[in-house]
Amino acid sequence: MEDNKIEVQSTQFIVVNIGIEQFGIDIKYVDNIVRMQKMTRVPKAPKFFRGVINLRGEIVPIMSIRRKFELEDDTFTDKTRIIILKPDQQEPIGIIVDQVKEVLSLDSENIEKVQTDLNDEKSKYINAVGKYNDSLISILNINGVIDV
């Protein structure tokens, strides 16, 4: 999966599965994709932080998207991956996804912005919906997701 690179002009997204939904992560935020590994739990941390890992000598906190989105708790399989995100000017952070599917490039006409519903805390996690063939991909608002 890591080597999946396509040459395109429009925005590229890494498409991941979390539960039954497909999410897209803008490739510019993605630093690395690593396999699930042993995490060290941090006591008293918010529940959606599953712990920290050692990524080449750096301590990187790992967030469970499922816990954050209040979905069913993670079950780790061979396909579980940690996506290391590096938002601009910020420290890296990892998010756990069930599976990394592919890398897609979507033209802007296929991306539809969604309104943020101020009453729904969770709506700030998604900032657009992408259409690809017949499926819909929720584009994650990375800054919203990692905002703790």
Place this chain on the structure above:
Amino acid sequence: MDVSQYLEIFIDETKEHLQNLSQQLMILEEEPENADTINEIFRAAHSLKGMAGTMGYKRMQHLTHIMENMLSEIRNGKIDVNADLVDVLFQCLDALETYLDNITQSQDEGTDDNEAIIARLNGFLNGESGEAKPKKGKKKAASKEAETEKEQTKDIKLAPFEVRAIKEAFRKKMQVYKLEVHVDENCILKAARAFLVFKSLEELGEVIKSEPSAQDIEDEKFEYDFTIYIVTERSMDVVKATVENVSEIRKVIIEEITEVPDVDETVEDEDDEKEEAKAKTSESSAVAVAEKNVPATAKGGAVGAATKTSGKPVVNRSVRVDIEKLDVLMNLVSELIIAKNGLVSVSSSEEGIVSLGFNEQIEYLERVTTNLHESVMKVRMMPIESVTQKFPKMVRDLSKKLDKQMKLYITGEDTELDRTVIDEIGDPLMHLLRNSADHGLEDSEERERRGKDPVGNIYLNAYQDGNNVVIEVKDDGNGIDVENIKRKAIEKGALTPEQAEVMTDKEVIDLLFKPSFSTAKQVTDVSGRGVGLDVVKTKIESLGGDIEVKTKLGEGSAFIIRLPLTLAIIQSLMVEVGEEKYAISLGNIQTIEDVLVTDIRYVQSKEVINLRGTVIPLIRLHDILDIEPSQENVESLTAVIVKKGDRQAGLIVDRLIGQQEIVIKSLGKYINNNSKIISGATILGDGEVALILDANALV
């Protein structure tokens, strides 16, 4: 020929010279007749002048030049040292420090000419020697100008891009001058002189052309003269004077270029051409960099930096390292490589020998890494002197400002601390000293009434104590008046009289470290705004240290700061709680005890033990860390006794793993703010992450 790369060195060295100057001035004030000191001050001023000149800081150079003149008169016995004069010299020092600050912030010395100081200096010069020395140079320059006015410069052919640069300059209403510089025929280092000419010109504007090329000039491939085209906003006189300021320059012929030199270039559409010319100028400067090693953009860069409004210094922090320490490091690194190679060869050799050879290699590797760690630590260590040396002058200034007599004694300046700590500790110490001077010491009459020496004493002592460095700021002043603090606190509504009644002295003194609490009866500009001791405390705690106060009313007070020797790597005890591993800093640990379950007592329904006469509360880490307690019924528990100040606590763990040297890593900002009990993380040998427990937060 870019000087910006020397900026760091310049700043470092200037700091040193200023420091030296300050120390020597302090001595001079005490012993006005000390010839050595005067010589030393003269040398410092002279070096500063030279350095400022090289870097093109004209104002700084001018000021030091006049200082030097005056000092030389003193040296020759023509002017006597008196308090007034020392005062002016101190003012000079302050002015120079301001210049240096400006340079550190923005690479630019600022625009303050310090006319007043210069006038006072000249007053001394004129008053005593009757000779206006600094003007002499200018007169000479003027006469020279007259004599060279009619001379013509040689004709030089310009390349098209250079012509375009000139055109561009005209459009921007800048002046273009052609200078023919003649170096003195007795000059030994022609290239060096030429370099100085270039450099000073680059400060004024952009050198667009030189003949011979800058490279050739640098290689001394010229006779005694060379020609330069410069684009600048300054006047002809300024440019000329600048070049003439460089010593061993015989004469300078300058002429203004007012029309575009002839080139076979067709003038295109105005707008179009504007764009192109712009592009070309930048290209030409790029070419200049590449071909002639003249960074024509240097000036632009400096201006850009100067306009930055942020207060962040543009210069990187640097450490001067003893070359011997570096050699040791180098050796260790080569040993590291040998050790690695050893491991490689062991792994590829026969099975049987593997285990034996392998262990040997591991031991070797361990030895190397331990040494390496030690050497790197040494490189990071700096004597505390670099912070304390500015204090004598500060106390002197304070003494004048507060109109109290005081003296500062410093010991243990060679005590070494980690560079990061050194950088941060200056302000807190300064604050404590001011505090002592302002609040601590009484004024002279008061002191005499109390039968003390009218001159107040402040002591700054630094020494190493185990894994800590202790810095004490002591004074023999009035001490802290506990009752006064109580009164103040009640006045401010921070305490009720009943509360105050039952407080211990220590608790009252701790109030001083609370935000916005100042006991000064009046707010002075030295201290007393109440943003003091709490900031000091916060800062010191952020460095992993703590601060303690000892005081005796009427006899003085002492602020005692304890700091860890280093921050990045600590000795720790690894423990296991449930399945998880945690590190506890050895610095916090007092003892490790086996506690029989039957020995546990309850005080206010909290578990305590009586350990050799001391009652120590027990903290079950399982509970704190949300770990399922082990179900086995055990007879005894392992307690790690940790200490913070004079409080103790026993941390109950499941298993001890052992002592280990760990590298502290931050947990990052995402998690850190939520739990203070975890102070960081470290990576264990197997790549796993273990968290570091902050015993201070637990006790």
